[in-house]
Amino acid sequence: MSEEDVPTPVSTDKPAKPLGMRKNGKQWHLPKKAFRPTAGLTSYEKRTKERVAMVQMKAKEKEMKDEKDELRKQRIQALREKRARKEEKERYEKMAEKMHRKRVERLKRKEKRNKLLNS
Template sequence: MSAVVSGTAAKAQKQPQGMRENGKQWHAPRKAFRPGSGLTSFEKRTQSRVAMAAMKAKEKEMKHDKEEDRQRRVQAIKDKRAAKEERERYEKLAEKMHKKRVERLKRKEKRNKLLNS
């Protein structure tokens, strides 16, 4: 008998309440205001904070790795450009001077670079 009563109660609850007073039938029906319903326990809050801190640390690490990769690519491009400029400069010198003299200049400049750096 109680199953029949609970079944009819569920049907009565699911039926529409009728026209809404303000005419906005597309809105969901409002529920009672319960100020304590959204509160969480201290343990849950601490767990969520720990999880958030771990996620932030992982994000930071990933961003750092990504930035390192980017810097490595940028540095490789800069090195390549510098080598190309130097090669072009030596080719220009080779047009005017003898090949052996250009080779001597190269060796001398490399020694100076090693001494200065």
């Protein structure tokens, strides 16, 4: 059998009917469809399922957002603590220039005790 013997599938769809010119002259607008007020309505079961899915999605989003915010707060807190340690270290180094090393260590211990008592 050759390719010429095989029948080609013929389309049974009607060709699109040309609509012609619009009366109002606005050919660039698409033709309007029939108004169907009940076309967008859904069943009660479908609406409730969608609501449940939406609530679950919102809860998951909130959880993810809270997790991200917590990580951000932890980073900020770690940065603040690091800066405070650095400042304190610099302050003790400055004191060590003026005073004896042992006196600076005594002051450190004393301040540490006061910090623990006050916090």
